Amino acid sequence: MSQELRYRLSVIAPPVVAIALFFLVWELGCWALRVDEFVLPRPSVALAAYLKWQHAIWPNALQTLMTTIVGLAIAIALGVVLGALIGYSALMYRALYPVLIAFNSIPKAALVPVFVIWFGVGTLPAILIAFLISFFPIAVNVATGIATVEPELRDVLRSLGASQFDIFRKVGFPRAAPYFFASLKVAATLAFVGSVIAELGAANSGIGNLMVIASARFEVSLVFAGLMVVAAMGIALYAVFAALERRLVAWAYRSR
Amino acid sequence: MTHAVPCVELRNVSLIYASDGKAVHALENVSFSVPQGAFVAIAGPSGCGKTTILRLVSGLMPATRGQVLIDGQVVRGPQKKVGMAFQNASLLPWRTALQNVLLPLEVVQPHRAQFRARRKEYEEEAHRLLRIVGLDGFADKPPYQLSGGMQQRVALCRALVHQPEILLLDEPFAALDAFTREELWGVLQDLWTARRCTVLMVTHDLREAVFLADRVIVMSRRPGTVISDVSINLPRPRTLADTFSPQFVDYVHTLYDCIGAARNGSTS
Numbered sequence: 001m002s003q004e005l006r007y008r009l010s011v012i013a014p015p016v017v018a019i020a021l022f023f024l025v026w027e028l029g030c031w032a033l034r035v036d037e038f039v040l041p042r043p044s045v046a047l048a049a050y051l052k053w054q055h056a057i058w059p060n061a062l063q064t065l066m067t068t069i070v071g072l073a074i075a076i077a078l079g080v081v082l083g084a085l086i087g088y089s090a091l092m093y094r095a096l097y098p099v100l101i102a103f104n105s106i107p108k109a110a111l112v113p114v115f116v117i118w119f120g121v122g123t124l125p126a127i128l129i130a131f132l133i134s135f136f137p138i139a140v141n142v143a144t145g146i147a148t149v150e151p152e153l154r155d156v157l158r159s160l161g162a163s164q165f166d167i168f169r170k171v172g173f174p175r176a177a178p179y180f181f182a183s184l185k186v187a188a189t190l191a192f193v194g195s196v197i198a199e200l201g202a203a204n205s206g207i208g209n210l211m212v213i214a215s216a217r218f219e220v221s222l223v224f225a226g227l228m229v230v231a232a233m234g235i236a237l238y239a240v241f242a243a244l245e246r247r248l249v250a251w252a253y254r255s256r
Numbered sequence: 257m258t259h260a261v262p263c264v265e266l267r268n269v270s271l272i273y274a275s276d277g278k279a280v281h282a283l284e285n286v287s288f289s290v291p292q293g294a295f296v297a298i299a300g301p302s303g304c305g306k307t308t309i310l311r312l313v314s315g316l317m318p319a320t321r322g323q324v325l326i327d328g329q330v331v332r333g334p335q336k337k338v339g340m341a342f343q344n345a346s347l348l349p350w351r352t353a354l355q356n357v358l359l360p361l362e363v364v365q366p367h368r369a370q371f372r373a374r375r376k377e378y379e380e381e382a383h384r385l386l387r388i389v390g391l392d393g394f395a396d397k398p399p400y401q402l403s404g405g406m407q408q409r410v411a412l413c414r415a416l417v418h419q420p421e422i423l424l425l426d427e428p429f430a431a432l433d434a435f436t437r438e439e440l441w442g443v444l445q446d447l448w449t450a451r452r453c454t455v456l457m458v459t460h461d462l463r464e465a466v467f468l469a470d471r472v473i474v475m476s477r478r479p480g481t482v483i484s485d486v487s488i489n490l491p492r493p494r495t496l497a498d499t500f501s502p503q504f505v506d507y508v509h510t511l512y513d514c515i516g517a518a519r520n521g522s523t524s
């Protein structure tokens with residue numbers, strides 16, 4: 001019983017302590033070096049701003065969260081399909097990999113004005129940017145998972161006369177699942193980055209939009225409060241996927 | 257005597273592996289046939305192409321030259337009437353032992369169509385098989401929690417579960433201690449007697465070959481060819497006590513000399 005408690009504590013305590021230390025150093029550093037609040041507000045000031053503006057922050061935070069999740073969902077759907085295609089077919093791999101690399105090399109922020117021209121200011125550009133930025137790691141990881149399926153495992157299925165689709169279902173998909181979840185944790189945080197970047201210039205709501213308005217009004221502490229909310233949501237989404245991963249692909253983490 | 261079509265037949269089969277630009281000549285002109293219901297063991301030096309023969313019979317790859325026939329039909333791909341236990345157990349790591357044994361039933365017809373409806377029944381059958389190979393209580397363990405020998409036994413159950421007409425076994429007991437191995441000889445003999453399927457088993461253990469097989473095919477060094485084909489005329493069911501009988505020991509000696517000659521002989 002107490003061992004269980006001690007184990008839980010050993011999981012939760014280190015990150016909490018690390019974050020607390022980070023804020024402490026920031027707080028004391030600003031205080032000791034007399035950093036101007038308009039340049040870099042202390043965390044306590046940002047927290048005060050958060051408490052003061054809560055009711056304005058939360059609707060925007062939820063908007064950003066929604067944008068991120070929709071963008072990520074599209075990225076998952078297309079990333080898994082494209083990843084499976086590339087992982088299975090050497091021809092597809094040769095044909096599409098350079099295209100993927102090229103797309104991923106484009107700075108997504110540079111696409112925001114283009115999307116505004118195409119779709120106008122609103123939620124759509126942010127969803128698209130979140131999708132584009134998180135798509136690549138998912139596709140590449142799923143492709144890797146499927147391309148590295150042990151031929152022996154495939155032979156087990158083939159020797160039974162299984163169809164290509166059966167082989168995908170029984171071997172390719174489960175084999176790629178750990179790769180998929182690993183990429184999901186990266187993709188989720190990237191999707192937040194994408195949403196907020198797009199909201200900075202191309203939205204009427206969301207944390208990004210809130211930050212632009214706040215900085216125009218020199219409410220730097222509110223800008224930082226917004227950043228912290230985004231970071232907190234990033235951790236939350238990461239934790240959800242990490243928990244899913246631990247439940248669904250435990251076999252891949254057997255020695256821990 | 258009627259000339260029944262042999263269950264498995266190899267006609268002048270040669271196989272050359274061509275990987276990374278280098279050709280490896282694995283089999284040269286291998287011919288033999290296995291009648292329906294027979295138990296044939298294949299022995300020979302390591303690397304002589306025994307696993308390759310099983311892969312050809314299972315339809316996993318085509319012969320470079322010659323023909324492989326099952327029931328008189330040329331093999332063009334994998335067939336559902338074949339069950340194979342691979343040399344390295346090759347269990348799916350995300351499935352428990354039981355789920356691994358059930359795999360063929362999820363894929364092969366007619367079981368596949370009935371899988372949902374008859375799941376209970378199938379699980380009982382899988383449990384029964386695991387029990388007779390001595391894996392009672394390990395059904396829900398993932399492969400990494402099983403020893404190498406246990407994994408091989410699970411793979412054996414997986415090869416048997418869909419009641420294939422042809423059973424291909426690649427050194428199924430290689431990773432076991434002598435006592436467990438000899439116990440499983442009896443188990444396999446009983447299963448085979450009950451089902452009368454055709455068995456092609458690769459083994460390095462000559463006592464195992466003589467104990468189980470009707471015939472033992474001995475192969476030369478690579479490129480492998482058949483250098484002798486010894487019929488084992490010992491009454492069945494054979495018991496472990498029989499392994500000390502003079503006839504049994506004679507057979508083992510004969511095979512031992514064959515393999516010795518195969519190992520030292522030149523590979524022309």
Ligand SMILES: Nc1ncnc2c1ncn2[C@@H]1O[C@H](COP(=O)(O)OP(=O)(O)OP(=O)(O)O)[C@@H](O)[C@H]1O
Pocket residue numbers: 273274275280281282301302303304305306307308309343478
């Ligand atoms: N995929 C492959 N590509 C190239 N060469 C191969 C391949 N598989 C097997 N070989 C070669 O073919 C020969 C026969 O291999 P095989 O696996 O059939 O031997 P084996 O008789 O089963 O040996 P062992 O008793 O050690 O299992 C070996 O020399 C091996 O190097």
Ligand SMILES: [Mg+2]
Pocket residue numbers: 306307308343426
């Ligand atoms: Mg072998």
